[in-house]
Amino acid sequence: MKIIIILLLTIPICFALDSAHVAKVDAAFFVDGQPDIALEDLEPLHAFTYPWHNDRGTVSDIRMAWNDSMLYFYATLYDTFLVAGNPLETDPDSCNSTDLLELHFGPDPTNPAYFSVMEFNINLLTRSHLRKCKDTGKNDWYEPWDISGVQRAVVMYGTPDDNGDRDTAWHVEMAIPFRLLSGWQAVYHTEPIGWNPLVPPSLGSVWGFNVTRQNMNEWSDPQVDYSVWSFNGNFPYISGTDTSVHFHDHLNFGRLVFDACSGVEKKTALSGRGALSAHPNPFNPLVIFRCPNGRDQVEGILSVYNAQGRRVAELPFRNGQTVWKADGFSAGVYLARLTGAAGRRLECRIVLVR
Template sequence: MGIRILFALVPILLFGNILPAQTLSQIKNMKTTPSCYGAVKISTPIQIDGLAAETAWDLAAWTDEFVDIEGAVQPAPKYSTKVKMLWDEAYLYVYARMEEPHVWGRLTQRDTIIYHDNDFEVFIKPFEQQSFYYEIEVNPLNTILDLMMPKPYRFGGDALMHWDVKGLKSAIHVEGTLNNPDDTDQYWSVEMAIPFSALSTYSSKATPNINDYWRINFSRVQWQHDVSEGIYTRKTANGKLLPEDNWVWSAIGVVNMHYPERWGFVKFVEEAEVVGLPKAHAAEKMAWNIFYLQQLYKQEHKRFADNIEELEEGRHLLTKDADDLRCEIFINSYKAGYVLEVKDLENHFTVILDNFGHYRINYE
């Protein structure tokens, strides 16, 4: 069955919008398929020392090499970055290896802005229905920044810096010499054990079951550097810092990690397997693409579109998203707010998304 688009005028009390629209070219960049990974369950202990020397790590495949955050429209990263994942009843284990001829870091105080150094970042969204997610950053000195986001910044979210990953274990290994500009290093690696108990809420346990999917992504921030009197610093030109590189596992399409709907997926498996996208992905992708196009339309017309034909500038981006979907937009009489429903007729669920980015899935 093809895509059917239905519209209805209803007095929904949703007004305004709080985020800028993407450009059409950015929306095109944001149509890449998210990366997927199968994390194998283990029963043997992992020593967190930055080395990943345990035989259990042999069960874990490497991810694909990291790409630029904007995807293929930008050059491939200069240095290799890749990740492995495992899990047991208590922890999600992450091991990242980053090729680097100059391993350096300066920041030593927890919860400072760690990406002002070269760093490695983990983004985790354990619960499908809730908007909140977690971020962990670490530099080559093993200095941690961890925070919880109630919702993305573009929807009015604000980082809760007082939140900590209680029980987090992390370690760094440097194949070379940290903060020594006189030699050439090979890589630095991060090993983490992220406790599920720290990600749980009062009413929801984060410990996954076999075949559960979580949203997850990884980012590497890389600065150009100078050396003065043996000290590394971020490179400047005309008194301004040169922009950093942002290399990620699953491309976002824009220079902003805080698009959880654009992250990759980890599937918690018992044995190694080839992992595909979850069943809800096609409907979710359709909903967000309509959302992005509505933002673009409102930027120009100061209102949301009444029907999909009005989104003609980017309508072609929707035509091949999926079959067996039925989309309905319920828009208020002021055309200042809407609720979008994308129904998957084959798998019997509905993705619901409004103009404020509130998102949920209703299963029949």
């Protein structure tokens, strides 16, 4: 929630900094596009804002965690029309012609104008830099940033670039080794004097941080949805008059606070809340999931987890129902979880018999 303080005379409007508290977990991160249920239970970042153009219902659900060696990032990016372009494209500068996400990390809060930025599209085509901003927030210079050690995966739910169907979302999962954020590998520019990145972080460490998203609703969309997690009111080009899209502005960064262990890794995997209907149950091999209220036409993604908390299936949930065919799965107890675009969750236990 942003707090706006309005002062009299010529003093400008001030925006409170956004903060995200990232829980430490004891578990290792396994990146395959299918998050553990314990990590999915983490508190998401607050809703994005839309300082450029209008909000047309774009929803971004982002969750983060950390352990002693890595920062974990998982996002569900709801989207009824996926734009992927050429999946074989190799030119990094082409990554912003499709659906896109960008991460910004400023691990030295005493030098906020220096930060790392990772731009990647729905095909994981990536452009990454170490940057320095001017006092206005506009770019001063940037250097290549080698992120070959980052583990990444994308899963799409829908058919990209197809007007004949209605898509649901795309998932992004990644684990970023802290060692990749610990140095300043600039070739053509001098490392900032007094550069002291808090890497690896300790409990209570605070970084500058932001996430921005470009959501294209069709090819050559004249009004792309541009959204951002933290926006402090700064437009770096012509202050107050030019609202051109500019993602890489350290003056808009919020705070990433590295918190203590949350205990999520100690939760029982099958602690479902009920409320989702499954029939028949027990079942073999087909089960039909429905919303408990026939008038409640929730759309979203239904995930199925095994007793160890690993996601084993994901299904688009439309028109109030979906079907899971469990051929090839072992008998046992599973948890089904429906997550809607508004963040609402419905769950139930199901039993597969053989």
